[in-house]
Amino acid sequence: MNKMDDTRGRETSATRAAYLSLRDMILTGALPAGKKLKIEQLRTLLDTGASPVREALSLLTSDMLVERIDQRGFRAAEASLANFEEILSLRCALEEMALRQSIANATSEWEEGLVVAHHRMKKLTDSPTFEDAHKSFHMALLENANSPILERYCSQLYDLNIRYRYLAAGGESYQSRDISAEHDQILEAAVQRDADAACAALLSHYRLTGAYLAKRLDKLNVLTI
């Protein structure tokens, strides 16, 4: 057997580490929307070289979390009500498309994956890893569409939305509504392969959250634009 196989948690790479840190800092607001991102600052902050920082920032522009201004460096993407609303409306359209395809291709393996993802999410409520589990559940709903580009877009939009949750709620967990019941409904409908019901539940979930966030964003006046 190989002498070292699992011994090494060896998935580092300065660039990837920088990418993950910066992404997290932007999503949670540690690096606020619109902020100038100076290489030298980030270099010392992350304790790494300029090349990995620069490359991580380039990768983040793909995710629309960073804007690159030629010859003038990088800045965290702006946040605005219009942007928030566009994200919400695109998510609704694209996720409905993906969910319908997923259900059309339904198999029992997919079903089981869904149930597991849902279970894990429920168990992690109020844990710091809830965010990841929540995303995993939502992506599991879509992954059976077998449409990698569409999945990628949905994942991107999901991430963009996270930032507004943090802006509105300061990263605090959820609101008064019974989120958990909404997830149960979505799972139930998906497992029954009832596309109409599943989409209705999913979109209602997004729209209710969206309306709540929009109200708070407006009240707190936290948008840069």
Add this chain to the structure above:
Amino acid sequence: MNKMDDTRGRETSATRAAYLSLRDMILTGALPAGKKLKIEQLRTLLDTGASPVREALSLLTSDMLVERIDQRGFRAAEASLANFEEILSLRCALEEMALRQSIANATSEWEEGLVVAHHRMKKLTDSPTFEDAHKSFHMALLENANSPILERYCSQLYDLNIRYRYLAAGGESYQSRDISAEHDQILEAAVQRDADAACAALLSHYRLTGAYLAKRLDKLNVLTI
């Protein structure tokens, strides 16, 4: 006065130049799908440093034209029939969405922009810049949706599709069908603000081209996967 002001078509920046060259080479097939992209090779090919090449490749991963394998470099994205079909179907869905929004927001300025874009495209048939003019016309149709993310996705998908046109036709211009008449129809319907007709014409345009390309791709057997 500044010693050099306008004299220089000074929108270069080694990174941007490398980005544009590499993008073009991938779209036209000069760098074939799936090919390993070695930094050193590209560095000498483009006569620039390793940093700009690396950064350009990072940017191209956003466009899904390059794949990045951590610690193992970059390669040109794979091409496959499934990928081609996914692109076609997403384009149809997203462009319909965008076109309907554009028409819903129709103004005479937009209309005039469309007419101009269409005119320019017609004039450039069989010119090397036709490709750009064609894309400009298609994007002009969508730009009035005022949905930057959606526009970005449509633009990306448009570019991804170009590659398959080159694979199928060796970059040669169009086929037997009367492409020009199709464009006229789309323009006409858009100007009349008839969303249903415009979408029907646009999607038919894409689907006819798609079917033609799929047939040729199959016959030529040019797909790596």
Add this chain to the structure above:
DNA sequence: AAGTCAATAAATATCGATTTTATTACCAGG
């Protein structure tokens, strides 16, 4: 003969320093 391991070669990732470009502060002329 097939598979494993070690040594070598190739390529990537990263660093440190230099060059180029933008921004700021300052000063003279109107």
Add this chain to the structure above:
DNA sequence: CCTGGTAATAAAATCGATATTTATTGACTT
């Protein structure tokens, strides 16, 4: 007191070289 231009400063972009990592080769064991 404002305007336009210029020097000083700060930051970004790029280069050249080094350190790590992966891929390749060929000998060696079972």
